[in-house]
Each structure stands twice: as structure tokens, then as C-alpha cells.
Amino acid sequence: MNTPRFEVIKKHIIAYIEQGDWRPGDAVPSENQLAEQFEVSRMTARRALTELTEAGVLERVQGAGTFVAEQLPTGSLLEIRNIADEIHERGHKHLAEVICLEQRTTTDAEEKLIGLPVGSVYFYSQVKHIEEDTRGKQEVIQFEERYVNSVVAPHYLEQDFTQITPSAYLSSVSPLSQADHWVEAILAPAEIEALLEIPTGTPCLKLSRRTYSYQQNPTKKQKFIVNFAVLYHPGPGYRLGGHLIAS
Amino acid sequence: MNTPRFEVIKKHIIAYIEQGDWRPGDAVPSENQLAEQFEVSRMTARRALTELTEAGVLERVQGAGTFVAEQLPTGSLLEIRNIADEIHERGHKHLAEVICLEQRTTTDAEEKLIGLPVGSVYFYSQVKHIEEDTRGKQEVIQFEERYVNSVVAPHYLEQDFTQITPSAYLSSVSPLSQADHWVEAILAPAEIEALLEIPTGTPCLKLSRRTYSYQQNPTKKQKFIVNFAVLYHPGPGYRLGGHLIAS
DNA sequence: CAGTGGTCTAGACCACTGG
DNA sequence: CAGTGGTCTAGACCACTGG
CATH class of the missing domain: 1.10.10.10 (Winged helix-like DNA-binding domain superfamily/Winged helix DNA-binding domain)
Structure with missing residues (x-):
């Protein structure tokens, strides 16, 4: 009733x-x-x-x-979660280690990544995300590399990324946005394999994400990149999962 | 106005x-x-x-x-598409090769996969999906393995899967459903590496999906598995992508 | 308690489709 | 042309929150 x-x-x-x-x-x-x-x-x-x-x-x-509708379960969706939330939901503890956090200047190779002209200033960070289970066992679950537009997040370098994830910080600074993202299975470069603490030749899940925003200039509306993130997960242990309910 | x-x-x-x-x-x-x-x-x-x-x-x-809302781009979504649609959208041709299509009986190992008691009949298929570009160059883009509930799709074995993909056929037979799915980066078994025509040690994107439906018995509503699919894509060439637009 | 969001009504005018 | 979905109104009653 x-x-x-x-x-x-x-x-x-x-x-x-x-x-x-x-x-x-x-x-x-x-x-x-x-x-x-x-x-x-x-x-x-x-x-x-x-x-x-x-x-x-x-x-x-x-x-x-x-x-x-013609087909339903055909095109469906995979959820991408905040790594800290995901770990907490498993009842485990999330630890982060900041490997690198610095100001850089765009070179040719990075120009397309962040959508800024060569010679512009941007912020670069590398963070290792560790999952600690209830018995204190630690495992590197994600290595995160980020190229950040310094205009959008001018105080990025002053943040303590062991306390707030870069993703959470950026979403608080620039709450509304567009994003493109994709996953690939790759063999990681040797230095990333070392950071993830995995043997050479272990496949990795690489998740790339580009976030956009729109400039609020009174006259023209300009789309620009807020940040470009590359997230590496050791495979095959790591699963990116989703649940779909029709209707 | x-x-x-x-x-x-x-x-x-x-x-x-x-x-x-x-x-x-x-x-x-x-x-x-x-x-x-x-x-x-x-x-x-x-x-x-x-x-x-x-x-x-x-x-x-x-x-x-x-x-x-507190965070927006944090939990976002990756779209999983029908492989044939994806290829056609690139302006390329989709070809399928049926490697195996047969009736099987559940053993211990498969019992959990399809949610049927040991000794039940189910249908099993292996299909190789090939992308042919405009110059006629062919590439294996997906190897698909499927465990199908024979009650839901009794005519599964009679289908011509070079004409309709198993995914499209199943969604026409059982249009509304629930699904769980997840991706992993793995090293594929040697026989699958051979089918994908990739060198040993190439990382693969493995997409697993379990589809459920509800039995329409007048008295009780029973959830059961419609099919279990495992899709292998050669990495790092293959990208599973998505686009998120806030608002 | 006043104010909020959640559901619902019985009308209206409109743009659009198909025969 | 009749019928469809898309937008919108000015009301109503309800469950719920917070002070």
C-alpha cells in the first residue's frame, strides 16, 4: 500500500x-x-x-x-572508486607515501597531456598508496602519477597527501568537471615495478584519467585540463569492479 | 527563450x-x-x-x-561496450570465429561459476573476435569464453555466432538482468595467448561478467545466473574507455 | 513547530509523428 | 488529423527534519 x-x-x-x-x-x-x-x-x-x-x-x-529498448546489458558500466574509500570499505587502513611533489615546466612530451603550452608551469606528484590489513600486513595497491594545472590548484604543493588523497583534494578545489578515462593492461616500466614491489614482468592495470573544467571568463567559455592522472595497480590481484542493476 | x-x-x-x-x-x-x-x-x-x-x-x-554533493569525479564510471558495436564505430569490420560451441556437464570447478549443481547441463562457447581495418589488416581484439545457463537459452547451440555476438543473442533472450563485472590485468594461459596471437608474456585485460535473472515462479522469486563470460583483450593496445560529464 | 522534500492531481499548451 | 511525448501550472497531502 x-x-x-x-x-x-x-x-x-x-x-x-x-x-x-x-x-x-x-x-x-x-x-x-x-x-x-x-x-x-x-x-x-x-x-x-x-x-x-x-x-x-x-x-x-x-x-x-x-x-x-533494444539491448540492455550490452553497454554497461564499471565504477572507478577513490582508492582510500575502497580500502576503508574493506575494513583496512589506507596509508600514503609521497614520493615526489614538485613544480615543473612543460616540455614537448607533456604539452598534450596537460594542454598547456611548452614552458608553462605545472605541478607534478607521485604517491604510493598502501593497504594495511587487520593483521598489519602492508601491500602497495596503487602508484599514482599526477600532472596538475597550477592555475586551478595553486596550493597543490602545500598539501599533505598522506592525509588527503590528491583526488579528494582536487575534487574539493574544482568540484564540477568533465572527465575522460580508460584502462589498459600493460607491463610497467622497471622503476614503477620497483615502487609497486612486484616482480619484473607482472602485468599491471593502468588507469588514465583526464579531468576538464570550463573557464568562467565573462565573454568566452574555454575548456581546459585540470589534471592528468595515471594510476598503476599490480595485476592480477587488483580488480576494478562494478555492479549493474537493470531498472 | x-x-x-x-x-x-x-x-x-x-x-x-x-x-x-x-x-x-x-x-x-x-x-x-x-x-x-x-x-x-x-x-x-x-x-x-x-x-x-x-x-x-x-x-x-x-x-x-x-x-x-561532497565529491563528484571520485566514483565514476567506465563503459563496457558490445565489441561488435565498438569496432563498427571505428569504421572497421567485425569478424567472429567460433572456436568451440558445445554442451557440457558441470564439474566441481564450474559449479560456482554458473550456479548450477554438479552434473547439470550447460552450454560452453569460445569465440574469437577480429577487427579488420579499411586496408584489410586483421587483428584479434577479443577472445570470449562463455558458460551459459541452458534453461534460459535453450537454443544457444543453434546460433550462428559469426552473425550475431553471443552477448547480443543472450540479451535478446533474457532482456532484463543484473550483472556483476570486473577487470584485471593478467598474463593469459599459453593457449589463450596463441588464440589472441600475442607473444608469451604480453599482459592482457581480462573482463569477467556474471549475469543474473529472476525466475518468475508464481510463488517464489529465485535469483539464478544466466551466464558467465570471460573476455580477454590483448594489452596494452586495447583500451576500455569512458567519458564522464558532470551534470 | 515551520519548513523541507516526496508524491500526486487535473488540468493546459506545445512539438512532433504517423497514417 | 488524432495521438504521442515534453513542459508547465497551482494547487494538495504526506513524512520527515531541525530548532
């Missing part, structure tokens, strides 16, 4: 799809039909359809109708 | 957050305040707040108010 009426309608639709009565491409009842059938206002019927559309279950075409 | 009023309100809120006037944890104006300020109904102001909440920009607490 307490479940909202739009939830009842959503479940009704999902049940029909799961039973195979409505197949991908089929039209589902219109807002008006559902409103009449469930004796609710059109706005309530609409909410059920809207939420199922956002979940990828349905597709809507203005003027034409609402249809069962 | 043509932009919807709730969009105007969303942009207004985002601008304040980006400028740093409203910081994470701060309260934003209530539905009633926004409704009055923008001279819209409460439902329209509400829509702006609701959509920004769904995007992770705001957080709402019933009775208390709406607040700027």
Missing part, C-alpha cells in the same frame, strides 16, 4: 518485459493509457515511463510512442 | 557551484525559494533539483534540504 503508484506501474511494465510479453522494439502503453488503466494522473504514469527510460529499459520518441 | 525553464534553473545552480559560491556541503535554495525566484511552479523548480541530484551534483535530505 505504501509503495508509490509510479513504482507499481514500473514493476508492472518490467514484469511484462521479463516474461517476454513485450519484446525489444515493441511499443508499451502510452502515458494516457497507463493513466487510465491505473487510475492515476498522466504525470504519475509519465514518471514511471520516464524513470524506466533513464534506466535504459525503455526508449521514447516524441509523437510516436514508448518502446522497449 | 526556447530552453526549458528547469534547464535555466539547473544552469544557474551549476554556475554558482562552479564559481565556488556554493561549496560541497552547502545548502542550495529550496524548491519553494527557487519557484518564487524564477517565477515557476514548485514542480518545475523541483525538476531542476531532482535532475541535478540524479547527476550526482546535489544531495537531498527529506525534511532538511538540498545540498551540494
Whole structure:
């Protein structure tokens, strides 16, 4: 009785799809039909359809109708978490070691990485993230390399990254942004293998992320890179996981 | 003029957050305040707040108010795509080679993978996915191993997986589901290295995915595994990418 | 307690699709 | 053209929070 009426309608639709009565491409009842059938206002019927559309279950075409979406679990999502949160959630302790934290000047190779002209100042950091389990056993779980736009985070060099992760600090400084990221399986360079404390030839999961923001100049809106991060995880022990729930 | 009023309100809120006037944890104006300020109904102001909440920009607490979310780019998402779609989007051709497609009986080791008791029948397939570029150059881009619940997909063995990918076929048979998935960097077993046509010791991106469904028995609802897939990609050439847009 | 967000109504006008 | 989805209104009642 307490479940909202739009939830009842959503479940009704999902049940029909799961039973195979409505197949991908089929039209589902219109807002008006559902409103009449469930004796609710059109706005309530609409909410059920809207939420199922956002979940990828349905597709809507203005003027034409609402249809069962073609494929659902095809394109799905992997969650990328903050490393400290992830470790804490396992009930373990997160330790960080700052290997390097300095100001640098862009060379040719770095120009594209951070989107600043050659000769610009930027901040560079290397941090080793360690997971300590309940018995005190320590393991290097991530080596993080970061190229940071010094205009966006002018106080980056003054932070204590054993207390706050660079990721958490940057998100507090520049809260809204766009990001591109990707993962690869690689063999890490020897110096990174040493930092991760893994034998030569161990495959690593390399996660790269570029974060953007928009300059708020009154006249023009300019997109620029806030930071470029490269995160190395020792494989095959490290899993980047996700959970997908349809609807 | 043509932009919807709730969009105007969303942009207004985002601008304040980006400028740093409203910081994470701060309260934003209530539905009633926004409704009055923008001279819209409460439902329209509400829509702006609701959509920004769904995007992770705001957080709402019933009775208390709406607040700027604490961290945004921290937990973000990697998209997992259908391999054929991904190749076609690059303007290349997707070819598939079926290495193995047969009925098997669960042994101890496989029992947990597919969630069926030892001695049950299941379907097993191995498919090699090849990308052919515009000059006709071919490259193995994925080796796919799949354990499929024969009850859910009784006609699995009759499919031509050079024409439809197993993933696309299964999603047409069991359209709504839950899934868990994760990626690891590994060294592949020698036989898989051979199938991927890569030198020994090349790191691979291993993507595992378990798909669930719910049995529609009239009396009880039982969760069971639809299929378990293991996808191997040759690294470091292969990238699993994503794009995140805040708001 | 006043104020907040969560659900819902019974209308309205609009842009768009398809026959 | 009738029917669809997209936006919007001006109300209502409720559960919940905080002082």
C-alpha cells in the first residue's frame, strides 16, 4: 500500500518485459493509457515511463510512442572508486607515501597531456598508496602519477597527501568537471615495478584519467585540463569492479 | 527563450557551484525559494533539483534540504561496450570465429561459476573476435569464453555466432538482468595467448561478467545466473574507455 | 513547530509523428 | 488529423527534519 503508484506501474511494465510479453522494439502503453488503466494522473504514469527510460529499459520518441529498448546489458558500466574509500570499505587502513611533489615546466612530451603550452608551469606528484590489513600486513595497491594545472590548484604543493588523497583534494578545489578515462593492461616500466614491489614482468592495470573544467571568463567559455592522472595497480590481484542493476 | 525553464534553473545552480559560491556541503535554495525566484511552479523548480541530484551534483535530505554533493569525479564510471558495436564505430569490420560451441556437464570447478549443481547441463562457447581495418589488416581484439545457463537459452547451440555476438543473442533472450563485472590485468594461459596471437608474456585485460535473472515462479522469486563470460583483450593496445560529464 | 522534500492531481499548451 | 511525448501550472497531502 505504501509503495508509490509510479513504482507499481514500473514493476508492472518490467514484469511484462521479463516474461517476454513485450519484446525489444515493441511499443508499451502510452502515458494516457497507463493513466487510465491505473487510475492515476498522466504525470504519475509519465514518471514511471520516464524513470524506466533513464534506466535504459525503455526508449521514447516524441509523437510516436514508448518502446522497449533494444539491448540492455550490452553497454554497461564499471565504477572507478577513490582508492582510500575502497580500502576503508574493506575494513583496512589506507596509508600514503609521497614520493615526489614538485613544480615543473612543460616540455614537448607533456604539452598534450596537460594542454598547456611548452614552458608553462605545472605541478607534478607521485604517491604510493598502501593497504594495511587487520593483521598489519602492508601491500602497495596503487602508484599514482599526477600532472596538475597550477592555475586551478595553486596550493597543490602545500598539501599533505598522506592525509588527503590528491583526488579528494582536487575534487574539493574544482568540484564540477568533465572527465575522460580508460584502462589498459600493460607491463610497467622497471622503476614503477620497483615502487609497486612486484616482480619484473607482472602485468599491471593502468588507469588514465583526464579531468576538464570550463573557464568562467565573462565573454568566452574555454575548456581546459585540470589534471592528468595515471594510476598503476599490480595485476592480477587488483580488480576494478562494478555492479549493474537493470531498472 | 526556447530552453526549458528547469534547464535555466539547473544552469544557474551549476554556475554558482562552479564559481565556488556554493561549496560541497552547502545548502542550495529550496524548491519553494527557487519557484518564487524564477517565477515557476514548485514542480518545475523541483525538476531542476531532482535532475541535478540524479547527476550526482546535489544531495537531498527529506525534511532538511538540498545540498551540494561532497565529491563528484571520485566514483565514476567506465563503459563496457558490445565489441561488435565498438569496432563498427571505428569504421572497421567485425569478424567472429567460433572456436568451440558445445554442451557440457558441470564439474566441481564450474559449479560456482554458473550456479548450477554438479552434473547439470550447460552450454560452453569460445569465440574469437577480429577487427579488420579499411586496408584489410586483421587483428584479434577479443577472445570470449562463455558458460551459459541452458534453461534460459535453450537454443544457444543453434546460433550462428559469426552473425550475431553471443552477448547480443543472450540479451535478446533474457532482456532484463543484473550483472556483476570486473577487470584485471593478467598474463593469459599459453593457449589463450596463441588464440589472441600475442607473444608469451604480453599482459592482457581480462573482463569477467556474471549475469543474473529472476525466475518468475508464481510463488517464489529465485535469483539464478544466466551466464558467465570471460573476455580477454590483448594489452596494452586495447583500451576500455569512458567519458564522464558532470551534470 | 515551520519548513523541507516526496508524491500526486487535473488540468493546459506545445512539438512532433504517423497514417 | 488524432495521438504521442515534453513542459508547465497551482494547487494538495504526506513524512520527515531541525530548532
